[in-house]
Amino acid sequence: MSPVVWQSAVTPASVSSRCAIVPACQSLSSRVSLLLISVPPPTHHVSLPPQCRTIMKPPPSQHALHLHTDTPSQQTRRQIVYPRDWSTDWVTKSREDGREYSLAPVQMSVGVPGQDGTADFLKDNLQDEAAYQLMERFAQWGGNFLDTADFYGPSTSEIIVGNWLQRQDRERFVVATKVGMPTDPANPHKVGLSRRHITQAVQDSLGRLQTNFIDLYQTHLWDIAVPLEETLRTLNDLVRCGKVRYLGASNLSGWQMERYLRVQEKLGLEPVVSLQQYYSLHQRFSELEAFQVCKGSGVGVLPWSPLSFGLLSGKFTRYTLPDTGRMATMTSAFPRVWADDQLWNILDVTKRIAESKGKSQAQVALRWLLQKDFVASVIIGVRTLQQLDDNMGAANGWTLTPEEMAELDKVSQPEKPYPYRSRGFDLENRINPFNPPTSV
DSSP states (O other): OOOOOOOOOOOGGGSOSSBOOOOOOOOOSSOOSSSOOOOOOOSOOEEOOTTOOBOOOOOGGGOOEEEEEEEEEBOOOOOOOOOTTOEEOOOEEEOTTSOEEEOOOOEEEEEEOOOTTSOGGGOSOOOHHHHHHHHHHHHHTTOOEEEOOTTTTTTHHHHHHHHHHTTSOGGGOEEEEEEOSOSOTTOTTSSSSOHHHHHHHHHHHHHHHTOSOEEEEEEOSOOTTSOHHHHHHHHHHHHHTTSEEEEEEESOOHHHHHHHHHHHHHHTOOOEEEEEEEOBTTBOGGGGTHHHHHHHHTOEEEEESTTTTTTTSSSOOTTSOOOSSGGGGOGGGHHHHHTOHHHHHHHHHHHHHHHHHTOOHHHHHHHHHHTSTTBOOEEEEESSHHHHHHHHGGGSSOOOOHHHHHHHHHHHOOOOOTTTTOTTTTOTTOOOTTSOOOOO
């Protein structure tokens, strides 16, 4: 693989007010596709002030992906974090609203060993040593972002990451985790986004991760039992006291994402910089609301399950049962999957495009996500080094043509309910270059 030379750098003046700072990628041996992106030692460094924050996006040919590894039993997911006060080289892309996006460093999500009480579809994952091997390979490629959650295990995933980090230089890695899901069914206080639970949960996560700070702390879900102001003030306090550097959210609807941003803006609190969401060619409903909010507000979207639990991998057909992977354990879903004509139409198109480009169907599905201008990075899930290498090929040295993107958009377009299907209600034919649309 040939090295990548970054041609441009962001200056402080070009960074928007909403920003997340990406740590510098140091000397890496080779270029990587998905999450693993390797570059020569940076030649232009820009020190940005701590108050600068902006969601970054790589140019189409140099996208980054997060790696999600199914280490034992519980998955780990997602996220993009950018420690402050780091110097970094940037590859920038200007968007129609003037914001600048830059290439994020490689990221990896880590799960945990199977334990009683975990969901069926999270069982039978990798053991500790296999997880360490994937993280080692990830680091060899230049990866420096690790994401987990207190819910995975519960807690075991954070322990695995923390133990592995002890063998590494902590300053090279960006560590993220999540809070909100129940971690002890016998204790009603160990769940949700209350001040009591968050303050205890962050302390416990820091101990398991064996670190003094968390680079990105993410709410795992929406908590209907706690006032949002309480949650966001608590998270803001964690940033101010240095235990957390940046904040993210997961699994929100459009109005919930809007509430996060408006409450934080009204109260002058630390803003959320990323939203991780279930999104793929087979699941596009977040485009209707949540991603509209993200794009208009400069929040990066981080799709999880980009291959729709393996359905878009091309490993099985309408007439063959999957015998490996997570889908093999989800037998109750088979009748619905077989009856989903749109899914098989999508797979027909990805197969044809993949054959024409000498790529895999999984790479085509991932590449489609990477070329969406509101997607900051993509979280992939792998069990083997072979899967990791294949998925990384989605972002290395090739693109889908505008015609191929349009064909994939069309075949995967979900049926829109009212009022989204009502053409003309948004006067979409009117054009004002000084008020560009933010629609996805």
